Amino acid sequence: MTTATTAAARANRGSQTHGRSPEELRELVSHWGAELELAPAEHIIEWAAATFGERFCITSSMGDAVLADLAAKTVPGVDVVFLDTGYHFVETIGTRDAVEATLNVNLLTITPVQSVAEQDAAYGKDLYKTDPDLCCALRKVKPLADSLASYDAWATGLRRAETHNRVIAPVIGWDAKKGKVKVSPLARWSDEQVEQYIVDNGVLVNPLVYDGYPSIGCAPCTRRVAPGEDPRSGRWAGTNKTECGIHS
Secondary structure, eight states, X not given: OOHHHHHHHHHHTTTOOSOOOHHHHXXXXXXXXXXXXXXXXXXXXXXXXXXHGGGEEEEOOSSBSHHHHHHHHHSTTEEEEEEOOSOOOHHXXXXXXXXXXXXXXXXXXXXXXXXXXXXXXXXXXXXXXXXXXXXXXXXXXXXXXXXXXXXXXXXXXOOTTSOGGGTTOOSEEEETTTTEEEEOXXXXXXXXHHHHHXXXXXXXXXXXXXXXXXXXXXXXXBXXXXXXXXXXXXXXXXXXXXXXXXXX
């Protein structure tokens, strides 16, 4: 995008205050998905901010701050949504706090309707053991869907290189379950590109990444990964579960 387009993205942020219809959103995806497929991540974020204004946000699980860093530089003050499940590692909460303190973003922490104690009382202790799909639905999928109600589009750090389930993830896609445009600026990035961006830009990284946790979820459901193992094999270890439901 040109400098003028970049300026327009920033100037227009906040101008799109009324939600578009699903038909309008799907039409945007149909046109711009192919147009932006090979665009740099910064340009994809600029387009989303210019197109959706305040009805666009970034989501981050705080494994690293690559997407938040890109967004902060491209659209200063952009909303960054963090979902606190109540089961996070202390290091993940610390990374969130560091992102809020150091990047030019509007960090919004959302939580499930029920606390962990309330969920235990309603469904039995440690639901993540007895019914991990329901636990993810209650503590991740529904809270995020609810929090996105005021947005038309959300950006994720999802990358095709992460799992076989994500190899066809579009840069600009339609999330039918949420009725939102799903933007994945890093979809085409390799692991090496992510690592290089972190080094070149001094990006915040969750310290657990350097302690054997290449993919970080809730503490009770995440284990260290041995060298050579699939980076996501530490998620829901011992089960056939590979996704929480947010991206599936």
